[in-house]
Amino acid sequence: MRVVVAPDSFKGSLSAAEVCAAVAAGVRRAAPDARVAAVPMADGGEGTLDCFLGARGGDAVEVAATDPVGRPVKARYALSGDGRSAVVELAAASGLPLVEDVPPDPVNAGTAGTGELIADAVRRGARDVLVCIGGSASTDGGAGLLRALGVRFLDAEGEELPPGGGALARLASIDDSGVSEEVRATRFRVACDVTNPLVGPDGAAAVFGPQKGASPAEVAELDAALTVFADAVAARGGPRVHDLPGAGAAGGTCGGLVGLLGAEPSGGAALVAEAVGLPAALEDADLVVTGEGRVDGQSAGGKVVSAVAALARGRGVPCVALAGGVAGPLDELHALGLTAAFSLADGPRTLEELKAGAAPLLEAVAEQAVRLFRR
């Protein structure tokens, strides 16, 4: 019997690798002859770099970059052992927490730092870049990121615009002649778990602007600027990203990556699964065990359990989820491919007890689930 263990971390309790170890121990108690493959997973957020590096070898690369308000910042991304693939988290150089020490500046904040990390990865040979977005301080449509890769954003006088989303209101043309052949040859994928469009009442400025400190007037200003940006992308023959689901993620960074670099947006967990080789690992599996801190109806979104279940179903592999908490009904997850889900709780327990005892509890419930699977 071959069992693949592909869980997310249990936030505040166990890393994905620790979850794998506990589950594997339980699988082996139930089936000492089982071959167990551990494929720690993540959803494009916390833990993604570690999980990518664990699967693909390589190291985290630290780069001197620019933070959302133009200050220097050291930031890390992951480069695979073969140097061909990279994972860049937008939060590393362009995240909101980096600017908590200064007054909010949503109109002028930018994403240059993330572009600098990507440029470094491409310079080192990466031609497959997974950009994990979310948690940005900016609403610049990814203009700062793109500028770091050679795109120029010009006003009516042909002058380059300053950083920040607000300046895009004066955008007259986009010049990408400075984008290198290497960048053009690179496949960009965007891990994006929201479905907000770039502009409008559900867009980047309206929905996420306020949490970045934007006043109602600034939200309106940024929404108008992003509309100018999207119009300019469309005017040069690019896709119409105004209403594209997900384009509004990370202050419109997803829209900019799709519009000007042909990036492919997808769910974070699905992209991570591909990056860590889960589809191949499932090819000859008899069972996959996934998990996350909490499994519920929401897990049918872009989370690890749903991504793993969908991959498993595509290959006819039963999929069991183990979680700290399981909140039904799970009909959507079952429809996606999840065979069954069990909580690691063994009776009345506090949250603290479940967190502290998560490893042995996971081992125990994994043993029981595999016993029932094998019967």
Place this chain on the structure above:
Amino acid sequence: MRVVVAPDSFKGSLSAAEVCAAVAAGVRRAAPDARVAAVPMADGGEGTLDCFLGARGGDAVEVAATDPVGRPVKARYALSGDGRSAVVELAAASGLPLVEDVPPDPVNAGTAGTGELIADAVRRGARDVLVCIGGSASTDGGAGLLRALGVRFLDAEGEELPPGGGALARLASIDDSGVSEEVRATRFRVACDVTNPLVGPDGAAAVFGPQKGASPAEVAELDAALTVFADAVAARGGPRVHDLPGAGAAGGTCGGLVGLLGAEPSGGAALVAEAVGLPAALEDADLVVTGEGRVDGQSAGGKVVSAVAALARGRGVPCVALAGGVAGPLDELHALGLTAAFSLADGPRTLEELKAGAAPLLEAVAEQAVRLFRR
């Protein structure tokens, strides 16, 4: 698919029938085409009468009987719909709680009331009597019970002894010529979940006497009296019950029933399973779901989960236990035949939450377990 649901009650939360209903609902969610047979179980203690009557039809019969200290008491036993089988709980007429209003009298307390219930059942036609023992106020070796069925306990002068274990010290002979043909034709089985012998340091007087109010001197007196009793049983060609495992149950009542009525002692849950027809129900089952409030290493004793698991294994049927709490390691239960056990806890919960929400939680975990079983 045919699923048999055979759980104990969840003490303080759900009756066995309620557990069956919740589990059956979960089974049907997972497998709408399943045929589900509900066989509420008990372990010979609380709930046994209801579970027997539910399975076999019939009514509880109320009888005017004698309590442990000779006072009148109304007590009930269960007579099957066909009138051929009865379940008599010793606690009904001879239980310790009945005499909590008077000073303890462990030397003179007796089991006459239980014998009166049995006599009534036999008079009504029962020829298969399950006696559920435990919780007695007496240490009389079942002498009171046997006397109610026609056995005479005589001293050296041929005078009948008074009630109570202490009087057995003067036992010179046993006369069973007054036992009716009907009683002789009756099969007695004793549901007994302790392994204490009748006499000695682990015997009825030494171990259970103190909790019935016996002083050290009374314990010694009762132990000596039970030894005289066991000697007398052996002297007339009966079995040697002195050291028989379980003979010490209920103040030696088990020993007396075995020694003078040829009763067969066995685990309570196993006997109840037979009485409610579980073995037959399992014949064409694909899966049996059992359960109890708590499953742990102790469940490998005479409890419902272990009895059901053993029956299931004998028929090659996978057996899943659902419980409020599951405390591993479960190796002994697995060896007995338990495929897997899961807690109904769905995450951090207090005991009160688990009890209050037991029905929907059971339904949910049953659905998941059957999904995994079917995969």
